[in-house]
Amino acid sequence: MHPAPSVILFSTLSGLGFGLLAWLCLGLPPVTGQVAFVFFFIGYALAVGGLLASVLHLANPKNAVKAFSQWRSSWLSREGISAIVALLVVAVFAIGVIFFGVRLRAVGAVAALLCLWTVFTTAMIYTQLKTVPRWNSWTTPPIFLLHALGGGALLAGQPRLAAILLIVLGFLMAWAWIKGDEKGRAGSTMESATGLGAIGKVRQLEAPHTGENYLLREMAYRVGRKHALKLRVITLVLGYALPAALMLLVPVSHLTAVIAIAAHLAGVLAGRWLFFAEAEHVQALYYGR
Amino acid sequence: MTTLPESTETKLGLVIDLDTCVGCHACVVSCKEWNTSNYGAPLSDIDPYGAEPEGTFLNRVHSYEAMPETGCSQTVHFPKSCLHCEDAPCVTVCPTGASYKREEDGIVLVNEADCMGCGLCAWACPYGARELDMLSGVMKKCTLCVDRIYNENIPEEDRVPSCVRTCPAGARHFGDLGDPESDVSKLVAERGGMDLMPEQGTKPVNKYLPPRLKDRPSEAALEPRHEDPSGLFAWLDKALEKI
Numbered sequence: 087m088h089p090a091p092s093v094i095l096f097s098t099l100s101g102l103g104f105g106l107l108a109w110l111c112l113g114l115p116p117v118t119g120q121v122a123f124v125f126f127f128i129g130y131a132l133a134v135g136g137l138l139a140s141v142l143h144l145a146n147p148k149n150a151v152k153a154f155s156q157w158r159s160s161w162l163s164r165e166g167i168s169a170i171v172a173l174l175v176v177a178v179f180a181i182g183v184i185f186f187g188v189r190l191r192a193v194g195a196v197a198a199l200l201c202l203w204t205v206f207t208t209a210m211i212y213t214q215l216k217t218v219p220r221w222n223s224w225t226t227p228p229i230f231l232l233h234a235l236g237g238g239a240l241l242a243g244q245p246r247l248a249a250i251l252l253i254v255l256g257f258l259m260a261w262a263w264i265k266g267d268e269k270g271r272a273g274s275t276m277e278s279a280t281g282l283g284a285i286g287k288v289r290q291l292e293a294p295h296t297g298e299n300y301l302l303r304e305m306a307y308r309v310g311r312k313h314a315l316k317l318r319v320i321t322l323v324l325g326y327a328l329p330a331a332l333m334l335l336v337p338v339s340h341l342t343a344v345i346a347i348a349a350h351l352a353g354v355l356a357g358r359w360l361f362f363a364e365a366e367h368v369q370a371l372y373y374g375r
Numbered sequence: 376m377t378t379l380p381e382s383t384e385t386k387l388g389l390v391i392d393l394d395t396c397v398g399c400h401a402c403v404v405s406c407k408e409w410n411t412s413n414y415g416a417p418l419s420d421i422d423p424y425g426a427e428p429e430g431t432f433l434n435r436v437h438s439y440e441a442m443p444e445t446g447c448s449q450t451v452h453f454p455k456s457c458l459h460c461e462d463a464p465c466v467t468v469c470p471t472g473a474s475y476k477r478e479e480d481g482i483v484l485v486n487e488a489d490c491m492g493c494g495l496c497a498w499a500c501p502y503g504a505r506e507l508d509m510l511s512g513v514m515k516k517c518t519l520c521v522d523r524i525y526n527e528n529i530p531e532e533d534r535v536p537s538c539v540r541t542c543p544a545g546a547r548h549f550g551d552l553g554d555p556e557s558d559v560s561k562l563v564a565e566r567g568g569m570d571l572m573p574e575q576g577t578k579p580v581n582k583y584l585p586p587r588l589k590d591r592p593s594e595a596a597l598e599p600r601h602e603d604p605s606g607l608f609a610w611l612d613k614a615l616e617k618i
């Protein structure tokens with residue numbers, strides 16, 4: 087699948103933002119006043135910034151507001167609605183702690199759940215697609231949630247929590263890569279795609295068009311798969327192992343936190359790029375790819 | 376509404392005969408001609424006279440080679456457009472309600488006034504039947520020529536999809552696949568019409584008729600024409616040999 091920068095940025099940043107907001111709403115760290123303002127500002131900036139980045143990849147953004155209408159069937163619609171509702175409920179809690187020094191625990195708990203639900207809906211947009219077998223797996227939602235919770239805990243200054251979550255995430259990610267490689271295209275082949283398997287093995291003789299097209303650009307992306315192993319190692323080391331080690335083994339200071347967060351972000355972006363670039367779509371089979 | 380109708384009584388669709396298709400791409404051209412000037416936004420081309428021309432099409436013809444373990448391989452031309460699936464994943468993923476499946480005849484359409492061009496429906500389609508038009512920013516797909524098939528302003532024989540009307544080989548058939556007595560349903564039953572990627576669970580309405588197997592030279596060779604002569608010819612044969 088084509089790794090669109092806007093979508094990679096969106097899912098990474100908004101996930102981090104919602105993770106941070108979830109922890110803040112649970113009182114981790116128990117901040118109030120100006121400090122709380124700075125924390126919530128970072129959370130909102132990431133979550134909203136990510137959402138705005140996602141609008142950039144729309145070809146016809148003037149109809150974006152209609153995306154709130156189809157929550158009955160569409161995970162993308164549910165994501166949009168959940169994000170708005172979550173951000174509104176978080177705002178109630180944030181106003182309480184910033185301006186009045188009051189922690190509305192029940193509101194905070196609901197807000198945290200809504201933040202995580204939003205991340206879950208994002209994950210389900212990918213998980214639901216039977217056409218991309220690598221995404222169509224039970225591992226996708228927990229991976230998205232652990233990214234949000236682990237990265238959020240890093241930002242929220244919760245070293246032990248962050249380290250544990252990132253270590254679990256590292257193992258789950260590695261498992262998902264291995265399983266995804268095994269799954270391939272989940273039994274779909276050029277023979278099943280064309281129905282010509284009864285005659286024999288099928289190969290493409292001639293493509294339907296000489297040039298590129300939307301389908302090839304979007305769903306038959308192949309660049310960089312040969313670097314998959316290197317990128318996986320980069321993701322594991324920078325994204326999870328290094329921040330976890332810094333949080334557990336080195337005395338926590340602002341400097342170690344900044345290094346851990348920067349490494350985590352770089353690793354996760356590499357991993358998210360791979361999430362798209364490595365994912366094979368069954369329709370590329372029609373092009374013999 | 377992007378929830379699917381529970382079932383549609385009428386299931387309009389195409390039956391494509393892979394045995395007959397000669398791969399001339401006339402259906403591709405006529406489809407583009409009709410659909411760029413009628414329903415919805417035009418099908419744009421990018422760099423049409425330059426070095427890397429490309430464009431939006433609703434129908435494309437692939438060519439494959441099927442290679443049996445022994446004997447000759449078979450070349451199969453393979454037109455592909457929207458299959459108007461009964462369980463269309465492209466419809467339910469749509470966040471804006473632009474994608475829908477018509478209850479009255481099962482045609483899957485895009486209401487372009489609602490489409491935001493997110494491309495998720497194209498991701499959800501296993502067949503590559505939806506293309507985002509780069510100029511208009513909306514998703515384009517086969518409409519089964521919904522603006523021809525019910526159009527009382529054109530002669531009756533033209534009230535079929537443009538690709539079907541134009542196919543010089545008669546490889547494309549249009550009709551109601553929900554009616555077991557229709558010509559297309561009978562054709563599918565007789566020729567063993569098949570679904571593409573049945574494992575995806577989309578229940579496509581369009582069916583493909585498999586190419587007939589090729590003859591093997593050993594099985595299909597003609598009887599030897601010369602036999603031992605008898606009667607007058609036998610005498611003549613002998614007499615001539617003696618000379």
